[in-house]
Amino acid sequence: MTPAPPASAPWLMLIDLQRIFGEPASAWFTPRFDEAAAAPARLRDAFGPRVALTRFVAPQTPRGAWIPYYEQWPFALDPASAALYDLVARFPARDARLIDRPSFGKWDAAARQSLGDPAEIVLAGVSTDCCVLSTALAAADDGVRVRVAADACAGPSDADHRRALDAMALYTPLIEISSVDEILADLARGGLAGSV
Secondary structure, eight states: OOOOOOTTOOEEEEEOOBHHHHOTTSTTOOTTHHHHHHHHHHHHHHHTTOEEEEEEOOOSSOOTTHHHHHHHOGGGGOGGGGGGGSBOTTSOOTTOEEEEESSSOOOSHHHHHHTTSOSEEEEEEEOIIIIIHHHHHHHHHTTOEEEEEEEEEEOSSHHHHHHHHHHHHTTTTTEEEEOHHHHHHHHHTTOSTTOO
16 A cells, blocks of 8 residues: 655646647647647656646636636637536546636635645646746745646747746746656655655
8 A cells, every 4th residue: 555645745736738728629729738738647647646637717707807808719708618628538637636717827725725735836737828827926926836847838839838937937946947857756756845
């Protein structure tokens, strides 16, 4: 029997690996989605039960600055598009924590509580320049150490992806940009805070 990870072990948050970003016919398609989604599967196995899957979901009624946003993207509010918000098939919920938010950032007090007040999280997913960036900054501001698996993220373009990584790197040591291999190696030798 494998021992349970310590309460201080880091959590993996897989950001918005949804059909709406992964299917070429979607207006929000992320061109390197498949490449970015290959690496999180390796991470998911390494983190065992300490995995959260997030989904960006449209609000029932947009408010404030979200009103003109959804005027620009009306398909996203169309009930016929509801299935696009599903996670892609290669990321079934299984035993992961599910975090749905009608916002780019997925880190808030409820996410912190759901994950048991972690000292550290690892982020992977899409889009680097939007939901990953917003989640990383909110978590770092909340005092959580953040590692971003750069090769397990993608943006709408390589330039957008790079700019977002560069912006997050400015927050060192609160946010660290890593590779999947570096994160897995650190997990194996206990280098992440309270590693699994």
